[in-house]
Amino acid sequence: MQGDSISGIGESLGDIGQGALAAQAVEPQAGGGDGDDGHTHESACLNCGTALIGAHCHACGQAAHVHRSLAAFFHDLLHGVFHFEGKIWRTLPLLAWRPGRLTREYIDGRRASYISPIALFLFSVFLMFAVFHATESHDEHDSSNLIGIGQSVEGxxxxxxxxxxRRSAAAAKGEPTADLDRLIEDRTETLAELQELEADGVTVDVSNLGGEGVHSDIPQLDKAIKKFKANPDLASYKLQTYAYKYSWALIPISVxxxxxxxxxxxxxxxxxxxxFVTxxxxxxxxxxxxxxLAGAAGAGWVxxxxxxxxxxxxxxxxxxTYGLSRFGAVWRSWLLVWxxxxxxxxxxxxxxxQTGS
Incomplete structure (x- = not known):
């Protein structure tokens, strides 16, 4: 159990770092400085040879001074992960208490002091899933209902x-085989998914692989619901994975x-x-x-x-953001909740x- 916890924390820290670096990649950098930090001090751009007149090359955009020491490399890494060029400490207070001002400032072009919405969104999503994996329960499951993937694949x-x-026998007798074909297809897909996860040692519930009695009006959703009922652990794993990969889709859906x-x-x-949406x-x-975090600390009331x-x-x-009256903002807020x-x-x-596909 302790190993699982340490592994989860390690993965979470990795997600946070990856999120910060991804956000840093899309966030405009603010000027650089000189100093004995392992950076070179060039008079011409090392990328295109243009004479330098500032912190960045005005021809290709590369930083004027590039690092060439291990210490400078890790300095840049920590700076990117924990500082976000200092903008995050100006952005978060406005996002929390004066979000309209932050949104309007960014729309109107006053952006140098703030993290861009897409960079902050990327980092927030990475951080959310990192915290989720760090705080999720690692309790032991009931061994009477759960078996290892190796055993479930065999079954x-x-x-x-x-x-x-059964299908061959039914076909030989001229009986309809549509229902059996559908069951075979579902079982084949589930088998392929379990084989993919077998190396990870994941434990899954195979007590109700049929998933009978679950129906919806959307065929793909119907298949996903059946898989969730038949194999909750595997479906939950896929749900988290797809939610993480496609979280950006919330933006075009909401606009x-x-x-x-x-x-x-x-x-x-x-x-x-x-x-606004981002x-x-x-x-x-x-x-x-x-x-x-509050739930993990025992403060679920938060x-x-x-x-x-x-x-x-x-x-x-x-x-x-939109300069609305109190009444105009109230009724729009009510609709926006829905x-x-x-x-x-x-x-x-x-x-x-997606999990059912």
């Missing part, structure tokens, strides 16, 4: 062989809903709405992180309190459909 292979034999609050407006455009998602992601924060935050962001729930539902359906 599914036996069941698959029996299904194929049309926000547009509906200002239909055919000539003052506000899709770009404005996209910046900063809003950043804040909501940070709320989830705080909730998870999550119940924070549940009421999103509508208030939406109100302040709407009013500050729109947000709809966007999350659409995202969940898409992710569940």
């Amino acid at each position: 599914i292979e036996d069941g698959l062989a029996k299904l194929k034999a 049309p809903f926000l547009w509906l609050l200002f239909p055919f407006s000539r003052r506000f455009h899709l770009y404005d709405h996209t910046v 900063y809003s998602l950043c804040f909501m992601t940070l709320l989830v992180i705080i909730t998870m 999550g119940a309190v924070l549940f009421f924060v999103p509508p208030f935050h939406m109100y302040r962001q709407l009013r500050g 729109f947000s729930a709809s966007a999350l539902l659409i995202f969940f359906i898409l992710i569940m459909a």
Whole structure:
């Protein structure tokens, strides 16, 4: 158990570092400085040879001084992970308390002091999943209901062989085989997924591989629900993976809903709405992180309190970004809460459909 915990913390730290570096890659860098930090001091750009007149080459954009020491390399790494060029400490307070001002400043072009919305979103998502993996429960499962992947693969292979034999017998008698074909297809896909995870030593529930009695009006979702019921651990693993990979899809899903609050407006455009949505998602992601950390610390009541924060935050962001009256911000906030729930539902359906594909 201790090994699992240490491994989870290690993976989480790796995710945080990866998220910071990914965000750093899309965040404009602010000027550099000279000093004895392992950086070279050139008069011409090492990339294109242009004479240098500032901290960056005005021809190709490369930094004027490049590092050539191991100490300087790790200095840059730590600077990128923990400082975000200092912008994050100016961005987060505004995001929390004056989100409308932050959004409007960025839209109007006053950006040098703040983390861009997409960079902050990337880092927030990385951080959220890192915290999730660090705080998730590693309790032992009931061994009467769970068996190792190696055993489950063998059992599914036996069941698959029996299904194929039944199908051959039914076909020989001229009986319909559509139901058996569907079961064979589902079992074949599940077998392939388990074989992919076998090397990881994951433990999965195979007590109800049939998944009978579960139906929906969306075929792909129906398949995903059946797989979730048949194999909750594997489905949960895939759900987390796809949610992590496609978290960016929440932005294009949410923007049309926000547009509906200002239909055919000539003052506000899709770009404005996209910046609004991205900063809003950043804040909501940070709320989830705080909730998870509080839960891990035994303060689950914090999550119940924070549940009421999103509508208030939406109100302040709407009013500050779009210059609305109190009444205009209130009714739009009420609609935005419902729109947000709809966007999350659409995202969940898409992710569940992916897990069933």
